[in-house]
Amino acid sequence: MPRIGVFICHCGENISGTVDCAEVAKVSAEFPGVVHSVDYKYMCSDPGQNLIKNAIQEKKLTGVVVAACSPRMHEPTFRRACAEGGLNPFLCEMANLREHCSWVHEKLPATTEKAIDLVRIMVEKVKRNRPLFSINVPVTKTALVLGGGIAGIQAALDIANAGHKVIMVERQASIGGHMAQLSETFPTLDCSQCILTPRMVEVAQHPNITLYTYAELEKLDGFIGNFRAVIRKKAKSIDEKLCTGCGVCFQKCPNKKILSEFNTHLGTRTAIYVPFPQAVPNKPVIDREHCMYFQKGKCRICEKFCPTKAIRFDQQDELIEVNVGAVVAATGYEVKDTDFFPEYGYGKYPDIITGLQFERLASASGPTGGVIKRPSDGRIPETIAFIACAGSRDPAKGISYCSKICCMYTAKHAMLYKHKVHQGKAYVFYMDIRAGGKMYEEFVRRTIEEDEVHYVRGRVSRIYDRDGKLVVRGVDTLLNAKPIEIEADMVVLATAMVAQPDAEELAQKMKVSYDENKFLSEAHPKLRPVEMNTAGIFVAGACQAPKDIPETVAQASAAASKVAGLFSKDELSREPVVAVVSRTGPPEFSNCVGCFLCESACPYQAIEHEEIKTRDGKLIKTVAKINQGVCQGCGTCVALCRTKSIDLQGFTNEQIFAELVSL
Amino acid sequence: MNESKIILKKSLGEWFNMMTAGGYRVVGPVGQDGQIDFEPVTSPDAVRFDHVQTNNSGKWVMFPRYEAMMRFRLSGKEVQAGEIPPQAPPTVLFGAHPCDAASLATLNAVFTWDSSDAYFEPKLANTTIIGLSCTKGDSYCFCTSVGGGPGDTRGSDVLLTPLDGEKFLAEILTEKGKSVVGLAPQLFSAADGTSKEAALAKIPARFNHRDVTAKLPSLFPKEDVWKEQSLRCLGCGACAYVCPTCSCFDIQDERDRYTGVRIRCWDSCGFGLFTLHASNHNPRHKQSERWRQRVMHKFSYQPERLNVLGCVGCGRCSRSCPVDMNLGEHVAALAEIKV
Amino acid sequence: MNELQQTAKDLLEKNAVAVVIGYGMGSEPSLRRAVFVRKPDQAPQLIFDESCRQNLAFYVLKPEVKALGKAAVVARTPTLRTLLQLATENQITDESVVALPVGNGSVQPLTNFAAIEQYLANVPRGFTAQEQQELAAIKSKTLADRWAFWKSELSRCIKCYACRAACPMCYCSKCIVEVNQPQWVPVPSDMLGNLEWNVIRAMHLAGRCISCGSCADACPAHIRIDLLNQLLATEAMQQFGAEPGLSVRKDYALATFKPTDKEEFIR
């Protein structure tokens, strides 16, 4: 029989005021298995804890029940006391006589009876406790940062500056992301590239950062501290070591009419190209889909002119395997294109553009050198209508959320236009103006009041062409819902910010969850905003939800500090309240039948497949195995397991069952 | 003994009443078509005569599905424990067909082998069997192959044979039988000499059980035979649980907080875990081995060790089998194998 | 030879499979039993008609049958669905079994899961009007009558586990009733043991049961346990859109959720 000690705390008068503690101790002493039962004024005091420690040794206790306050209050205290007394701390349980009994009931016999029951329940539980030991997991102190936009750059630099290795993977030929495309940034109107490019260079030159551009995550396995990532380095068709970035190749490339992605299709590039002049790394790649040699088998002009003979037409994609301890997902966003809107002509009017395209038009390094020109005829528009909430906050379009940045950048666009085209007329159609943020509201007011941009509160129902003008029809809801019609030369849609088209695929690769809009889900919306539900994977920037640059940077730094925190120890120590799969001898080896229905129920993807093989390697069966580094101990799998092959340490079936039997 | 009398069908109700008044619990075949079972008879009218066979056998009267044998209470380090005395109310098992009556010999042989079973014996001693000869059978019946017959008297204390729709020939076979008849002697009249044979069902013999018993030891190693027969066997316990002679059991403790009982309940050799060792080794790992055990046990081991056949040919196992494992057919097939 | 027999014969002749699991004549004219045809000339043993009810997918997992080699299984719609559900539960691998679909026209061997999925897409499913009526009849009883009904039904349960044995989805090597640390389900076939066993079994099959009815067919006490499964299958379908066994996608209704799941019963 186990040897259980019961320690009843009076908590001053807090418990003993309504519960007859002496009686509880007396009755508890009679429970089978209880060899020691005392009550004391303050169990959490030093003398109280000494009572426990001494009894553990004198009575050779195999389990301790402290009947006192809530375990959420003092469980660590008493578990530590037990450990100091020489008992495994997980052989200590608490019965909550204060919050759940003495404080909520009157001084009645039934209250003492309940206290006795609570003690008995815990005595029966603790009889079935088994010693547990904290779980240690080694940590590989290298972080993988997915995405080289401002979020990834900030996170990478912070982690690298904290002294840890970083591997950054960027899908495009250059890092920089969307921020590199922006003209000026609100609310300060400082030049986006001016503040970004030094950071890009810092990334490239940082001794702790390994940069893979034109690369994507192929596969991610493992768990916190011990991920194994496979990175696909797409063939750039050049030898990066030899290439000096001189630029002769793209000057000579005959295919010059390819629409530039960086310039949002408003400008052109060559087949061998760098996305933009300040690209990092500033070395070209060959776009094989447009390269004449790859398409037609003839050309090789770049190869001929390359002074360092760096062109490699036969280059293959390369798979690189790396071990990392943490992952920061900073894969960014996309914006909806103009063809998403039937009421605005499904993108058939070239002068209806997106906000991002406007950024390129307004950018000094853009296709028009910063002059606002109509894409159709290059004329400077005299009237521009800006339409906020193009797609956002529109459940009918499947996007019910607010894209958050549009109010601000639309104000910025209108202001920039007015600064460049003083006599021009700017109209902004909006639903609400959301300008929460430092100096944001002031910025919008300046746009309206100083730059005389016309703000019209109402939806635009239709845009159509009338003699070369774009007729914008809507309703001004502030003027008694008066219909309004504007003839504009250009319309800028603040199209919704959406998840990357392959966000779902990426989330599945990383085994993290994502929401209905395909944005990655943080572990907790309030308290764990940069962690993901898979331990060791963090999130930064707009891949989690629409956000502006300051927020993105803040989140990136937060993620980086989480990573640095994780990397501050060589080993991760965890409470052993985790699930375990029971094993038996041959021929079954485990009662687990390998149905893996638990797999999809696990919120942490902690369930792995374990193959049981004969000595000569023949597969006998595949059973579930819990990755104890990942498991958080919720027990959802335990409830789901039909054969009860999975159990949760600390809350085992035997323990809970015993509690019920003792009711 | 062996005195024959006549009782009219319409008098049976009165007889039941006298038995109840005499302190007997009367158990007989009651229920709806397709669901006729031996249960305490609450009204004589409810008793069925027209069925071939009940779903379950009446063995529960002597060997219940579950039965508590010991009770105990834990307090501190002490255990208060005591026997739960066997409950053996005087019972009349009415309407048992000759196969069922014959099964008592098998059960008795198991439960009294060397040591006596405190729970079975008093129940058997306190049970009076009023058998009922079979006037019809079905293709599953094979009593005549295992030494029985539709009018076999073995095991019955009184055997009733319906002579026509109205009257029964009552063969009074034992002292116990005499006592229950003695409860209402006025209901019985002298036999008129009509033979019961004409009324009995014709059950063709399918095999000779002595030959089977003699042959089985040499069939044991023929794995293929057993494997082939049992390929479709699901490994459930239906056959064993409806069988009137199957007596394998399990002993288990059921407990509440500090009290508990030790229970004996039915078990079946068809279950995969029946013989599983704690070490996970299982002497009868395959279903074919368990099927062989079932057949060997009934037709070889019990005859050899206990001098009784473990099968009475009632056919219940085959009627209840979800996958049509037909014992009569398979044993007949075994009998055909040349060794 | 009919099409089924011919198909089976061809498969065996081509050594595409080692055994064809099908239905043959049983010991009574009205009875069918599983047969395991291993030689082409035995193919005429195979029959299929309305009396062939057993879900033969069970045998695909039975070790003794597995040992015979690759199997083709004569499959009614529920059997096909069972095969797919077994696939989602990692119990059988693709192309490890050939299904011979019967009851809906041509017997075209389905050699992989994709083919079964495709086949099932065009087969009517759902409960028959009669089945729905039976369920509704019990639902319309008062609470006390439902309790009385099940108490009477379950009192006949002798815990022979024929329901479990006949169910191809009950493939656990150690069933919950055999788990004894703790002893979840009381061993005796008393009221509590029977109630717990049947309720637990129904829950363990919820979202997985493909409603073949084999459990009720197998019950020697003729307990309508299939109604418990039918209820949960209907609910899982209505509440979660769960239709097990139509694809190999892992979409077990109780291992997933929607934030919008109904919860008016939760206070």
Place this chain on the structure above:
Amino acid sequence: MTAANLYIPYQMRIDKVTEEAPGVKTFRLGFVNKDDEGRFSFKAGQFGEYSVYGEGESTFCIASPPTRKGYIECTFRQMGRVTTALADRDEGDIVGFRGPYGNIFPIDEWAGKNLLFIAGGIALPPMRCVIWNCLDLRDRYQDVTIIYGARTVADLVYKHELAEWENRSDVKLFTTVDPGGQTPDWKGKVGFVPTILEQVAPSSVNTIAIVCGPPIMIKLTMPVLAKLGFKPEAIYTTLENRMKCGVGKCGRCNVGKVYVCKDGPVFTLAQLNQLPPEY
């Protein structure tokens, strides 16, 4: 236990608990009711049903010799529900015992012969009973040789008694552990039991061999014994089939027509050779 009801166990108090190896314990049990003790007797080789009230019964041999009166001992490994509950019992706790059941080692017939005991792992307990029985009647027998092996040093049970036998001049003890199972200070042999048996090569002349161990050990030991000249009639072993009743009724333990609980658990190899391979 009432004489009439064999299913009611004796109440036994745990007088002593010995940790033999990881998960293996020995209990010394004394009768709570002294009348029971007076009625009770057993012989080497017999077994019983040990129970924890509320958890059920489990079958083990009686591991102490009948020559030591006043108590019985059992040694068990914690495996399932009952043994786990047993392992949780402490000195002073009450458990149940019913028995003795089964046949016996015919030690009287062995008088004047050499005895060779061969055991592996947790199978020493059934043999310990007969070893002590014979040692307590030492002058009736000639040479006594014991070969005992376990997987690792930690897995050897009855370590203190092994030391005692080691020191006796009238017992030849060879302890061995599987390769890799030895500790740096291990002084015994290293190797599997059959190998050690071959090395020790005891004479089969006028010798009885008693073998207990896991199936694989038995399987490999028998040919060695045959090579050494042992006749099947001179080789004894015990079977440990699953049982519930212990008295030939519950239907589990039969090997063919032989019931281990009644006809066994002690068998000669000659007898085993007659049985189907269902154990």
Place this chain on the structure above:
Amino acid sequence: MAEFEPKVVAFVCNWCTYAGADLTGTSRMKYATNVRMIRLPCTGRIDFMLLLQAFGHGADGIIVSGCHPGDCHYSAGNFHARRRWMLFRELLDFAGIDLRRVHFSWVSAAEGAKWAELVNDVVNQVRALGPYDEFPKRLNRQSLEQLCSVEVGR
């Protein structure tokens, strides 16, 4: 004769309802003494079999409570639990088990008052229903002597 006092078993998650009940205590709100809590990490851990066991071991009523949707400490345990309960309730109802004896609730760590109210409501409701004698029990724990009247199965 004293009024029947029901036994109500509450299965609660550690992070929300257990903490909420702690808050009830800290706020000194009173409620009925009839409830006994089983603390589990998450509602996802609450096996439906535990509910059956509670009835089998003498509970007259059951409360199951955890974090509100979206608040789960383990992000989704309560969502999984909700699905399970949804089906389990239907099954219980179908089997004739009175759902007024089984209550599901979300009680957050901030809802001390809700917890007190919930317990009182359930206790009153179950008290009105009376003891759940019709649910079969594991054993009759009243007295050792009564154990011998354990039913014998046919």
